[in-house]
Amino acid sequence: MRNWLFIAMLLCICLAAGFNGIQGTNLPSHFPKPVYNFRKNPPDSNKIKLGRALFYDPILSKNDQISCASCHSPYNAFAHIDHKLSHGLNDQIGTRNAPPLFNLAWQKTFMWDGAIRHLDVQPLAPISHPAEMGETMAHLVEKLSDSKHYPKAFHKAFGDSIITGQRILRALSQFQLTLVSDHAKYDLVKQGKARFNLYEEKGYAIFLSKCNQCHTEPLFTNGDFENNGLKPDSVLRDDGRIKITLMPSDSLKFKVPSLRNVEFTFPYMHDGRYDNLQMVLFHYSNNIYPSKTLSAHLQKPMQMSEADKQNLVAFLKTLTDESFIRNQKNHFPKDFFGLQKK
C-alpha cells in the first residue's frame, strides 16, 4: 500500500475590516429589524430572477432530478405536504421534516438544530447531503457554466458570466428573501384593516397566554431552541441542538418553528410525527414526555378544554397568508424554463 498525504489550509495574513449593515426594502412595518445583512447582498431584480430559476431547477442535484422546490413547495408555504421526513436522491429518506420557507431575513439560524448561521450558506447543506441532492458546489459551478442559459443569467445578475459558489448562493438568498409572508388575517387585524371573529378573538387570548412565550408574535417564533416534550424517536435517535453546541443542556432541543401558515405546513414537528393541529394540541395538553431539558414553559400540563382548542385552531388559521401562497412571483418561473427548452 502506498502512503499518501494531502494538506489544504486557509491562511489569513491580516485582519478583517469590521462590517455592520442593515436595511432592505419593502419590509413589513409591524415586524422587527431583519437579521439578514442586505447591504452585502442588495436586492436586485436580475439576481432574484436567477435565484428563482436556481430554486426550481433540478440541475442543483447530482442526478438532475431534485430541486429545492421538490421539498419546498410554494403551494404549502414552501414546506413539503404529506412528507414527514425529507425525500432525496434515489428514494432516500432523510431524518427531518422540511420546514416552510418565509420571512427568512428575520431568522437568526437555519435547520432544526440551528447548525447554519447565515442564509447564504444554508443551501450547501441540502445540495451536498448524500440523501438529499448529493451534488458538490464545484460540480454545480461546472454544470451551470456549461449550460446554455445560466452564463447569460449570471451576466445579467452580476455583470459578467463567471459562475462561482458565492454567486449561486447569493442569488438563491435573493429569491428566498422575497418570500415574505405578512398578509395573513392576523396582519390585517394588527393594521386595523380587519377584525377577528369571536372564536379567533378567544383563540388569540389563549395563544397569548400559552403559546406566545416561544411562538412569539409577530414572527410567531422567538428563534430559540426548546425541548417541547416529544418522546425521542427510537429509530431516528435525533438529539437535536446538542450535536451543534455539544452542550448537554441542549439535548433534545429543536428550533421553535414559526406558526405562520401553519394550516398548510403539516405534518408537524421536526420529525413530522403529527398529521394535524388537533394532534399537536393533544400533545401539549396530554402527552408531554418529561426529560431533563424539557422547556420551562411546559413543566406544568397545559390546561385546555376542547372549546379552547377549537378557538385556538381558529386563531392559528388567521396566520394563513393566501396572497403569499398564491403569489405567482414565488412560483415556478415558466418563462425562464420556457427559454431553456433545447
Added chain:
Amino acid sequence: MLNAEQKKYHLVQLDSGAINLPLQTGNTQDADEIRFCIGVDSMQNADGAGEGDLDPANAMYWTWQSGYIDVKIEGRSSVISSQNHAFEFHLGGFASGVGTLQTCAFHLPAASGFDLVIDLQQFFTGIQPGISHITSPSPKAVEMATHFASCFQLRPK
C-alpha cells in the same frame, strides 16, 4: 509598522511538496517579523459565503453547518486501522470553546530569504495514536489545530 496584505486569505494546497506563496504586502525589506493566521476568523465565518479562495465551492466550508474548515489533512497510512487505512482531519470551528483559528509569528532572519516548513514528523508523532477521523468542531479539533500550528518552522535559506 505593520504591513498587512490586501488579499486576506490564501487557500494553500500542499499535495505536491513545496509551493511559492506570493504575498502582496508592499515593502518588506525592513520587516523583522512575519505573522499569519491558519484558519478563518469568526467574523468571516459568520458572514456567509466568501469569494475567491473562500468560495464554498473549494470544499473548505462545512456543508452541514456554518463555518470554514481551516485545515484539511487527509491521507492513508498503514499504521491507521480504519477502512482503507484512511485518515481525515478536518479542523475547523469558530464558536467559543471550539475555535481552531491559530496565529503564528516568527522573527525574520537577516539572511535574504526563508522557507516556512511544516514538520510533518513532529505533527504525526504528536497526535493521539490510532486517531483516524476528526470532521467536526470539537475540543479534539482545537487540540490538533494547536498542535499543527506548533509544527510550523521558519528556516533561513
